[in-house]
Amino acid sequence: MSDAIVIGAGPNGLVAANVLADAGWQVDVLEGQAEPGGAVRSDRGVHPGYVHDVFSSFYPLAMASPAIGGLDLEKHGLRWSHAPTVLAHPLPDGRCATLHRGAAATCAGLESTFGGADAGAWQRLSQLWDELDPHLLRTLFTPFPPVKAGAATAARIRAAGGLRALRFLTLPVRRLAQEEFTQPGAGLLLAGCALHADMLPEGVGSAAFGWLMAMLGQQVGWPVPVGGASALTGALVRRLESLGGRVHCGAPVVEVIVRGGRALGVRTVDGRAYRAHRAVLADVPAPALYGSLVGWEHLPPRTAEDLRRFQWDFSTLKVDWALDGAIPWAAPAAADAGTVHLGADLDELSDYALQLTTGRLPRRPFALLGQMTTADPARSPAGTESAWAYTHVPQKIKDDLGPDAITGRWDTREAHAMAERVEDQVERFAPGFKDRIVARRILTPPILQSLNPSLVGGAINGGTTALHQQLVFRPVPGTGRPETPVTGLYLASSSAHPGGGVHGACGANAARAALRSHRLLAGRILSPGLAATQRLLSGPREKHI
Numbered sequence: 379m380s381d382a383i384v385i386g387a388g389p390n391g392l393v394a395a396n397v398l399a400d401a402g403w404q405v406d407v408l409e410g411q412a413e414p415g416g417a418v419r420s421d422r423g424v425h426p427g428y429v430h431d432v433f434s435s436f437y438p439l440a441m442a443s444p445a446i447g448g449l450d451l452e453k454h455g456l457r458w459s460h461a462p463t464v465l466a467h468p469l470p471d472g473r474c475a476t477l478h479r480g481a482a483a484t485c486a487g488l489e490s491t492f493g494g495a496d497a498g499a500w501q502r503l504s505q506l507w508d509e510l511d512p513h514l515l516r517t518l519f520t521p522f523p524p525v526k527a528g529a530a531t532a533a534r535i536r537a538a539g540g541l542r543a544l545r546f547l548t549l550p551v552r553r554l555a556q557e558e559f560t561q562p563g564a565g566l567l568l569a570g571c572a573l574h575a576d577m578l579p580e581g582v583g584s585a586a587f588g589w590l591m592a593m594l595g596q597q598v599g600w601p602v603p604v605g606g607a608s609a610l611t612g613a614l615v616r617r618l619e620s621l622g623g624r625v626h627c628g629a630p631v632v633e634v635i636v637r638g639g640r641a642l643g644v645r646t647v648d649g650r651a652y653r654a655h656r657a658v659l660a661d662v663p664a665p666a667l668y669g670s671l672v673g674w675e676h677l678p679p680r681t682a683e684d685l686r687r688f689q690w691d692f693s694t695l696k697v698d699w700a701l702d703g704a705i706p707w708a709a710p711a712a713a714d715a716g717t718v719h720l721g722a723d724l725d726e727l728s729d730y731a732l733q734l735t736t737g738r739l740p741r742r743p744f745a746l747l748g749q750m751t752t753a754d755p756a757r758s759p760a761g762t763e764s765a766w767a768y769t770h771v772p773q774k775i776k777d778d779l780g781p782d783a784i785t786g787r788w789d790t791r792e793a794h795a796m797a798e799r800v801e802d803q804v805e806r807f808a809p810g811f812k813d814r815i816v817a818r819r820i821l822t823p824p825i826l827q828s829l830n831p832s833l834v835g836g837a838i839n840g841g842t843t844a845l846h847q848q849l850v851f852r853p854v855p856g857t858g859r860p861e862t863p864v865t866g867l868y869l870a871s872s873s874a875h876p877g878g879g880v881h882g883a884c885g886a887n888a889a890r891a892a893l894r895s896h897r898l899l900a901g902r903i904l905s906p907g908l909a910a911t912q913r914l915l916s917g918p919r920e921k922h923i
């Protein structure tokens with residue numbers, strides 16, 4: 379008999395389950411797929427000698443997040459590995475901007491390639507991070523209102539320049555680059571990082587997002603789990619099981635059972651009902667919860683109206699390669715980087731992002747490329763490379779700006795045509811790359827969704843990162859908290875604040891909200907006696923559950 383049911387064994391679901399289990403709750407996690415992990419999984423599906431992360435790969439947010447850091451996953455077998463260089467952005471002229479662990483190393487690289495003025499500007503941006511750290515991250519990772527962390531951040535912002543520091547946090551990354559840098563390298567590092575989310579270089583706050591990812595890279599690196607992404611999931615599952623929690627795979631939930639405005643449990647696709655005595659936590663996208671797992675009849679009309687305005691983030695197409703040698707970069711500095719961003723200049727990045735926004739499939743896709751053996755030698759035999767690249771594509775394609783008339787059907791022809799476009803982009807910066815391909819796998823948006831139903835249409839962040847769907851607007855205008863209109867039901871996925879990425883904060887926040895609510899309830903009813911307490915905590919009983 380469970381105190382809590384968690385729907386979905388993604389990183390947020392597993393973190394939530396661990397936090398509840400730490401508090402002594404009996405937790406059952408129901409996962410629809412055959413294995414746990416959500417978008418944190420690896421396999422040998424491309425080539426038996428190569429490990430590939432099927433979805434996500436680099437985990438600076440996990441490293442920095444108290445929600446995952448506090449779980450001591452290293453005690454459950456997790457080991458991290460780093461590439462020599464965090465990130466590289468090669469330019470067509472052979473120069474290369476690089477990001478390193480430690481501001482001094484990044485500044486040294488910028489100075490030798492792009493000059494002292496840009497290195498000085500980068501140093502100032504790094505200093506601002508030092509002044510706001512760790513309060514800014516704490517503010518982001520806690521639910522709204524982030525009272526303590528928010529007050530500390532506000533004080534630090536005041537000390538760091540007040541309105542000027544605040545203005546920096548609102549800047550589009552293009553504007554920041556114009557104001558701070560004389561050469562293209564440093565601005566490209568930040569703009570490429572902003573494009574990890576669906577943020578145009580002209581978007582409000584894109585500078586801050588890019589800066590945050592870059593500064594995390596300097597502070598904690600962009601680490602990968604030794605052996606593959608599944609090692610992170612494995613550690614989360616082992617920790618949970620050591621506390622008595624259970625993960626049931628192949629158990630898609632089709633309904634949250636609601637009676638009298640309260641979540642009592644869930645029903646899986648085979649008709650089986652699972653009772654949750656205290657809470658149900660949903661690690662599923664908001665549109666999959668509201669109006670789907672929970673019928674509209676249990677929700678206020680406003681939720682349906684708000685959900686109508688919910689915006690997905692860009693779709694995604696990923697290509698995995700087994701390579702028989704290192705990628706032959708024209709810019710040698712790219713060879714040591716775990717992540718390489720591929721886009722010639724800021725205008726190309728802006729064109730790409732605007733094309734995605736307007737439903738036109740880019741001819742030259744900006745690509746994020748992972749050199750996984752460079753980051754973790756355990757991924758493939760020495761001298762080879764396990765690599766991948768993904769690019770975003772529009773959720774709905776109105777027009778193809780390339781020669782292939784891709785419509786978004788994503789059949790074999792369209793998948794191959796788009797994969798070749800990605801490979802052409804790599805080849806542009808690494809002539810001879812295609813000759814190194816031994817095997818490849820193309821993950822189109824429908825394939826991604828078939829492997830994880832939360833990646834709706836290939837969206838990777840549980841909804842747009844744009845400001846109008848962040849903070850108190852995430853996933854819909856409200857409190858920015860994990861509570862839902864149904865008592866005892868909590869939104870624990872990346873659709874909740876603070877959004878996408880493997881940091882576990884959405885799950886941890888939902889678990890803490892459930893614990894808090896249970897404590898409040900228990901506090902209110904302790905005096906009438908234990909029997910009454912137990913009756914209330916158990917909620918109304920249903921025979922069929």
Ligand SMILES: Cc1cc2nc3c(=O)[nH]c(=O)nc-3n(C[C@H](O)[C@H](O)[C@H](O)COP(=O)(O)OP(=O)(O)OC[C@H]3O[C@@H](n4cnc5c(N)ncnc54)[C@H](O)[C@@H]3O)c2cc1C
Binds near residue numbers: 418631830833
């Ligand atoms: C290609 C790709 C690359 C990425 N790269 C990175 C990266 O390098 N670093 C990073 O930090 N982030 C990255 N991300 C984003 C990150 O992986 C996600 O933000 C994160 O996994 C979200 O975690 P989650 O637990 O909310 O959801 P998910 O990881 O999507 O997990 C949700 C789980 O719920 C299950 N589920 C859904 N519906 C049901 C149901 N009805 N019943 C039962 N189970 C259900 C799903 O099967 C899935 O296992 C990437 C994502 C993708 C797709």
